[in-house]
Amino acid sequence: HLSLNEAFLDSAQIRGNAVSRARMLGYVPTSELAAKATVTVVVDASEVDNRPDNLSLPRGTKFNSEVTGYPYGFVATESSSATLDTGTNKYTFSDVEVAEGIYNSIKYRVDNDIQIQKHQIPHKNVDISTLRVRVQANEESSSYDIYTKFETLLQVDGTSKIFHLQENSNGFYEVYFGDGVIGSKPINNNIVTLDYVYTNGKDANGASSFSLADSLLTGSSSTTTSVSNSAGGADQEGLESIRYNAPITFASQNRAVTSDDYRSIIKRD
Numbered sequence: 001h002l003s004l005n006e007a008f009l010d011s012a013q014i015r016g017n018a019v020s021r022a023r024m025l026g027y028v029p030t031s032e033l034a035a036k037a038t039v040t041v042v043v044d045a046s047e048v049d050n051r052p053d054n055l056s057l058p059r060g061t062k063f064n065s066e067v068t069g070y071p072y073g074f075v076a077t078e079s080s081s082a083t084l085d086t087g088t089n090k091y092t093f094s095d096v097e098v099a100e101g102i103y104n105s106i107k108y109r110v111d112n113d114i115q116i117q118k119h120q121i122p123h124k125n126v127d128i129s130t131l132r133v134r135v136q137a138n139e140e141s142s143s144y145d146i147y148t149k150f151e152t153l154l155q156v157d158g159t160s161k162i163f164h165l166q167e168n169s170n171g172f173y174e175v176y177f178g179d180g181v182i183g184s185k186p187i188n189n190n191i192v193t194l195d196y197v198y199t200n201g202k203d204a205n206g207a208s209s210f211s212l213a214d215s216l217l218t219g220s221s222s223t224t225t226s227v228s229n230s231a232g233g234a235d236q237e238g239l240e241s242i243r244y245n246a247p248i249t250f251a252s253q254n255r256a257v258t259s260d261d262y263r264s265i266i267k268r269d
Contacts, residue, residue, distance in 0.1 A: 009246060015239055016169035022242050025250035029167055029242050030268070031128040034099040034199035035233030037074070039063070039210050040225045041093040045084070048219045055091040055216055056081050059132075060103035060195070062213035063224065065204075072204045073213070074098040074230070075197055077130055091217075098210065099130055100230060101199030110135075110190040118174040123198040125236070126173060130197040133163050133175060135186050144193070150183065152254065159184055202233040241267075 005011040009021035019029060045051045056079065063074040077099050082091035108119045121131070136144035150162040162183040163175050175194060178185055186192065207230040212222045237245075245267055252261035 009243055013239075015171065015242075018239055018242050019167050020169060022246035023166055025246045027242070027246035027249050028165055030234075030237040031173065032125045032199055032201045032236045033232055033234040034101045034127040034130065034197055035202070035204035035207065035230040036077070036097060036099045037065075037207060037210065037230035038227040039096050039098055040227055041096055041212060042223045042225075043082070043091040043093075043216055043220050044089065044222065045091065045217055045220045046089045047221075048089075048217060051084055051089060052217075053084055054081050055084070057093050057096065057216060061216070062103075063098050063210045064213045065100075065207040065210045065230070067204055067207050067230075070203075072100050072200065072207060073102065074100050074204075074207070074210065075103040077197070095227060098230075099127065099197050099199065100204035100207070100233065101127065101130075101197040103195065103197055105193060105195035108192045108194070110186045110188055110192060112185075112188050116176055116179075118168075118176045119192055119194060120168070120172050120174045121194060121196065122172065123196075124171050125201065126196050126198045128165065128173060128196075131165075131175075132195050134193045134195075135161075136191050136193070138189060139191055141191075147177070147184075153182070156182055158182075199233070201235050205231050205233045 006014055006017040009018055012018040057076060059076055059079045061076040065072050065074055077097045080093050080096055082093045084091055111117055133147040134144040145161050147161045147163045150164050158180050160183050163177055165175055168174050208226055210224045210226055212224050245264060248260050248264040252264050256262050256265055
């Protein structure tokens with residue numbers, strides 16, 4: 001009787017079974033969400049002899065902050081660049097988005113002898129909104145293609161650079177690619193790189209003071225000013241929420257007509 005209950009979304013008590021039933025409806029549970037803030041970074045290069053015209057702040061650059069006396073690390077979610085102000089000898093990075101957590105990168109080798117090869121993200125508390133998927137020809141290649149998450153079949157063909165995302169029965173998210181008909185299929189020995197932020201979720205909401213932990217230019221000093229406090233951190237979607245949202249999302253099919261349609265789309269985003 002208990003085993004039979006686990007075969008249905010309405011009665012399943014084990015998360016992996018509920019996720020599996022929801023997957024059949026095309027529903028991917030929401031991941032943990034990192035608290036995010038916006039900051040402005042000013043790098044003072046007055047004491048640097050050879051100042052470059054442009055300075056880069058790479059994705060994954062580390063920042064420090066704290067909430068109620070507890071320290072948290074933040075990282076830049078995107079790369080940005082700044083031009084030297086020759087009058088002040090400073091570089092200004094405006095509106096830099098930072099997310100709480102640890103930046104991680106993992107590589108996989110494509111093996112098409114495995115039918116529908118899946119690449120697992122090895123952290124359960126990953127923020128999927130920070131995930132970036134890149135594919136390069138081999139380990140020596142310096143160029144790569146960026147793949148985007150599959151959302152709709154509209155204008156998707158065998159050359160579309162898309163990836164699919166799902167949560168597996170063990171609670172880890174995993175990435176897989178198209179079959180050459182619906183989405184591009186990487187070839188053998190291509191290298192897949194997944195980089196992302198895994199996080200403490202809602203615990204880091206409310207951080208208001210930030211400092212740059214990494215050095216962008218040897219011999220320089222930096223000042224970080226908060227444009228907005230950290231917010232938006234949240235726990236991973238729970239079992240009851242999956243049970244409620246999966247059927248509604250399936251019924252709406254990405255259309256916004258009824259109030260329930262709007263509710264499912266807002267909760268998904």
